[in-house]
Amino acid sequence: MRAYVPADEPAVVELLNLAAADLRALPWLMFDTEDFREKPLGFVSNRICQALVEASGIVVACVGSQVAGVASCWCSPEDHVALLQFVAVQPEFRRRGIGSALLDWCAYQARGRGCRELLVERWVDSRNRSLCALLTANGFRQHLRGQMNVTMCARLQPQRLEEPDLPRGCSVTTFSPGDEPEWVRLKNAIFGSHTTEEWFAGNYTSREDFLPEGWFFAVHRGRKVGIANVLLHAHPTEGPVAGSLEWVGASREVRGKGIGRALVAACMRRLYEWGLDDALLLTQYFREPAVKLYRSLGFRVAREHRMYGKKLV
Missing domain, CATH: 3.40.630.30 (Gcn5-related N-acetyltransferase (GNAT))
Structure with a gap:
């Protein structure tokens, strides 16, 4: 594990694009985020210049000289909250504990800067089972479950x-x-x-x-x-x-x-x-009468837009 340096940009962008390709391989359900899109070279440096990512908050995991994983953590000590902006691991190095080590580093950095909670910045597609499992195994829990968006689908x-x-x-x-x-x-x-x-x-x-x-x-x-x-x-x-x-x-x-x-x-x-062939809609679980109505007309939950967070204290 080491700090990110500008020379890591090509390897990091490749990692982010591999993660995006995993999402794009799932059936398209609309309502997607930028996580699904291809990132150009310069994506990370541009985000840093725009103050959307902290260079000091990016950590890379290496196996030999190869960048095997990356994570980014944005800390807001005044709000006592940190954001996990992205985490990605090369496919050949998955299930070796690298993802957990990256999450541990982010939690350690956030805690050291006075943050009480580490939140995943964007919603997580519930069909991305490997990421959901990684987060859960490392102490992240779903929050605002009743208010999260849910994609429902009905066959016409x-x-x-x-x-x-x-x-x-x-x-x-x-x-x-x-x-x-x-x-x-x-x-x-x-x-x-x-x-x-x-x-x-x-x-x-x-x-x-x-x-x-x-x-x-x-x-x-x-x-x-x-x-x-x-x-x-x-x-x-x-x-x-x-x-x-x-x-x-x-x-x-x-x-x-x-x-x-x-x-x-x-x-x-x-x-x-x-x-x-299909009808889609976006709703939330707290709208119980609406969800009941949609289910009665053949709609089923196709994806949850999950929000994850981890208490640090």
């Missing part, structure tokens, strides 16, 4: 698709020009947000790929009371297009009437009509 099989089943006086319609104020009003009322029409236009309606037929309203006795939409996502390279559900919700006064279920069913059917 025609025999399992439901027709929207709405109570009397309700219907489902699609977005039309001029509906922007109503969508913003409903989103803010349902989700407790402060969205503006300008935000809605900038993120959705002004985009070339905006498809109004994928945006739904639930209407009760002539008044819009619920929203849901589907989006298409292009794979970052040459892979398939994926479809996701977003902003599913109903006004408080009509909850429990099956409106949310009808909106989700409409979204799933639209994705199937567009030729997609």
